[in-house]
Amino acid sequence: MYGDPALPPDFVALPHANPDAPTGGAITLANTGSFDSLNPYIQKGNVPWQLRFLTHESLMGRSRNEPFALYGLLAESIETDPDRTWVEFTLREEARFSDGSPVTVEDVLWSYETLGTEGHGRYRSLWTQIETLEQTGPRSIKFTFNTENRELALLAGMRPILQKAQWEGQDFAAATINDVPIGSGPYVVSDYESARYVTLTRNPDYWGTDLNFRRGTFNFDEITIDFYGDGDVVLEAFKAGEISAWREFNAETWNSEYDFPRVQSGDVVKTEVEHQKPSGITGFVMNTRRAPFDDWRVREALITAFNFEYINDTLTGGAQPRITSYFSNSLLAMEPGAAKGRVAELLAPFNGTLLPGVMEGYTLPESDGSLRNRQGLRRAIGLLEEAGWSTQDGKMRNADGQAMAFTILLDQQRTEDRAIANLYIQALEQLGIDVNIDLVDGAQFTAREDSFDFDMTYYRRALSLSPGNEQWFYWGSTAADEEGSANLMGAQDPAIDAMITAMLTATTREDSIAATRALDRLLTAGRYVVPFWQFTTGRIAHVSEMKHPDVIPIYGDGPDWMPQFWWWDAN
Known part of the structure; x- marks a missing residue:
């Protein structure tokens, strides 16, 4: 947004990632409540909130250690004018959806228009500020804006890209739980039971495994999200070993309730994560x-x-x-x-x-x-x-x-x-x-x-x-x-x-x-x-096999830190 990005064009990995992290292992996370949809991109239904961070990708990605800076993800290059009245992206030739089909300019065009007109309300504002959206080359697409807004050049790179072919002849806004959107992300929904659980499996053919922006991330082979009635029930399930990790937001509970036998034996670790982000x-x-x-x-x-x-x-x-x-x-x-x-x-x-x-x-x-x-x-x-x-x-x-x-x-x-x-x-x-x-x-x-x-x-x-x-x-x-x-x-x-x-x-x-x-x-x-009170410290209790990098990003914990940058160590 201002000046130059902190990382050079040839960076090896994000500073808060472990590029040598092993892959493997299966973890179980927990949500309270229920779900009746697996499509996070429409207004209808309750969706497991983690899906947006695991199954789909955007043209650019955010570094958790650097405010207002994006790096190429599905896009290999970005060009814009000094006043940022337009921005042009060129897609990576190797970018693929989970079914192996290439991510095309046509998919990008369809995704932006569909999300902007039929998708969740969070996507509507950007669409109203786009004057034209056009293909400029075999893998290039150009956005021209109708609003003086320097952030739009970045924001245009942050919308999820869906597969157009999947939705031919279907009403996107009325998607049912069985209409699981195909994405290009590292995980796919492999199993689910409405209101009870959803399992995501790491795609062994994920296109971005060797990309510097992705190196050392999404290391677990399988992530299951179980659903519980309330947080008290989740804590009891965690104590019993049915859940791999749980975020605790109450400092008093953290100090008084997390001394159960699995903590005392070292099988469960209490990790505190400081951050520099606003309270909200x-x-x-x-x-x-x-x-x-x-x-x-x-x-x-x-x-x-x-x-x-x-x-x-x-x-x-x-x-x-x-x-x-x-x-x-x-x-x-x-x-x-x-x-x-x-x-x-x-x-x-x-x-x-x-x-x-x-x-x-x-x-x-x-x-x-x-x-x-x-x-x-x-x-x-x-x-x-x-x-x-x-x-x-x-x-x-x-x-x-x-x-x-x-x-x-x-x-x-x-x-x-x-x-x-x-x-x-x-x-x-x-x-x-x-x-x-x-x-x-x-x-x-x-x-x-x-x-x-x-x-x-x-x-x-x-x-x-x-x-x-x-x-x-x-x-x-x-x-x-x-x-x-x-x-x-x-x-x-x-x-x-x-x-x-x-x-x-x-x-x-x-x-x-x-x-x-x-x-x-x-x-x-x-x-x-x-x-109420603010959360200046993130608190994660987790099984000892779950590890994280030594470098903590300035944003601390968040849905795109754990489990994205963590890994499984069976030893």
Whole structure:
């Protein structure tokens, strides 16, 4: 995106890969919930989330040790003009789908158009910014853009390539679980039972085995993903040796529950992985499309009533720090105090419409850590009174006498979210607010989330060190009305749109950082989410035969680190 890539054209392997890693072994991973589809590229159905990282490939690939840099994968060369109004890719002649057929320009053309018009919502935005898409040679394809957006030259290289011939005469968007998409990736789906398990087998004829970008990766012969009712059941299965590895997100559980006999004997290893990526946002998101969440004072009151210090101590032993902004824990995070320098310049045109805290600085309210949190509740009551609410007969009511009441939508498999909600509701009841928990299965949760059918719900949005075009999908105004988008809060703010535009049109890293910090101020002071704690350390418990490289990438753990860069050592 800026300057030159860190690796030379003749690099041997990615710096966080072991090019000498052996291949072999079979591992079993676990997901909570269920699945009824094996096509991650359409809106319909619940899919094992790992499939996108194992079965299909894109024209270019990302290095986990380098923000905003891509390297050739299906494409052997990339050309673009100085202003990045177009980009041209030349496919590798040796690139093959898992059935042995070549990856062609026709497959690329079909994939981009089909995903952009019929695919999952995450693929729609790029398609609307492509003016023309044309074949320029036997293995070359050129994208010309209709938008000033320097990231598009990179983004155009990051869409999955599917096989056109497989879908001739079929309705792609209505694919059933039996319509498993053919990809060019190192793994193929070899077996599955709906809602119970899916097994992926490494393709012995995988075309990219000797490619420098792939050397030392995808080393396991077989990966099985089993599905369980909830995380507690998974942990018990892991203790019994039915699962090879499990990511633990609760520091207190990590410290107290992982001392079982297989850990003590050394058969199971606890690995902690540090990272430098942003915290992202995790918490209860409020749907501003609905009253009373359309009033920022109500949202601030609900954030204030959330007794983070007490809840964090109760559920994690206070071991996990709070999210302080969407990009906290990184150089992209908004700086404390008043906006200054380039950040202030970017926000200045919107000064008359900005919420309190954007320009002068915003920090999340803190409690005293006690169960009662009297000071926090008093402040919450004051904010609600400013918004036209008052306590009448023990209930918080508006001017029409209507009591404040809402529902928190939760996935029944996520037991920790329920525990957080139960503690939160105790405080809300003291304010005279009636709150119910609506527990639904995974399919219902996804469907209601996609259609914005909720008052408040659990929300997790991971963010990277290279924020770009996906920000439109997360909180751009257009995405607020686009079902299936990640803009669950319904943010529609011209200032947010302007900061995303500034981020995408920046020609220097410094301007990009300033735009991101300004965006962070708008999102945080927008009071859209009741934030939980952040995950500054990845925690993976795994069988001792599973090994990983000594070099840990700056992004730490993630779905494209374990199992992609790990290997099996039978000794």
